[in-house]
Amino acid sequence: MGKLLLVGCGKMGGAMLDGWLMRGLAASDVVVAEPVEALRPQKPGLRTVASSTELHETPEIVVLAVKPQTMDAVLPDLRRFADAGAVFLSIAAGKTLAYFAGHLGAAAKVVRAMPNTPAAVRQGITVATAAKGVSEAEKKKCQELLEAVGQALWVEDEALMDPVTALSGSGPAYVFLLVEAMAAAGARLGLAPDMAMQLARATVAGSGELLRQSSEPAAQLRINVTSPGGTTAEALKVLMAADGIQPVFDRALAAASRRSKELAG
Numbered sequence: 001m002g003k004l005l006l007v008g009c010g011k012m013g014g015a016m017l018d019g020w021l022m023r024g025l026a027a028s029d030v031v032v033a034e035p036v037e038a039l040r041p042q043k044p045g046l047r048t049v050a051s052s053t054e055l056h057e058t059p060e061i062v063v064l065a066v067k068p069q070t071m072d073a074v075l076p077d078l079r080r081f082a083d084a085g086a087v088f089l090s091i092a093a094g095k096t097l098a099y100f101a102g103h104l105g106a107a108a109k110v111v112r113a114m115p116n117t118p119a120a121v122r123q124g125i126t127v128a129t130a131a132k133g134v135s136e137a138e139k140k141k142c143q144e145l146l147e148a149v150g151q152a153l154w155v156e157d158e159a160l161m162d163p164v165t166a167l168s169g170s171g172p173a174y175v176f177l178l179v180e181a182m183a184a185a186g187a188r189l190g191l192a193p194d195m196a197m198q199l200a201r202a203t204v205a206g207s208g209e210l211l212r213q214s215s216e217p218a219a220q221l222r223i224n225v226t227s228p229g230g231t232t233a234e235a236l237k238v239l240m241a242a243d244g245i246q247p248v249f250d251r252a253l254a255a256a257s258r259r260s261k262e263l264a265g
Contacts, residue, residue, distance in 0.1 A: 003057065003061075006031070007064050031047045032047070032048045033048075035050050058086060060141075094264045100112070114165050120149075127168065128155075166252075183199070186200065
């Protein structure tokens, strides 16, 4: 893989680092630039610095895992690596390829990626798009880095990153809200709130694992649970009605996608 610079080691950056090391990347091939001392990982062979300004050698890949609002502050020093041919892999929401071209140079080799929070348990999914100057070999290296925390997909049209953000980037929050709603409905039917929450959490988590392991489509798994004329069928009449859950999700994802586009400026 060559020398790798990880800029930012918060929750997502830390999860990616752990994934890389578990998959065999040598700690000695990674430098972590993290200004917050408490967030700097302590691992044998791993070099950490407070700022990229302390780095004199050029990394092969620079992974940008800082918050979008701090990106402007870290990029000026990193431009020297872009000029030297380093590939940049950004996981910052809303920061477009045009944004990076403006800060790192028009010829900068940049991959923009949108992961989601299940990456923390290496069950995430990431969608990436690349600037024109990124080679297939360089994309493959970025793919390997992203797959350390889950699945990775690519799109050629950067505009699709807005609906990707709405669906998978923000998606974990929708699932957590589903758990809250199921638990609240159970409590209203008389279950103790703690028990209702335990049932909802276990049901959603278990169903997710079943979905992950199964080769059947989600629609078939739903049918498998639904006995004609049974309790599940009655609930699905409500959820799948014309004014049920689908139009709500249509509006919600449209709103999130629209906001993603606004934030990209």
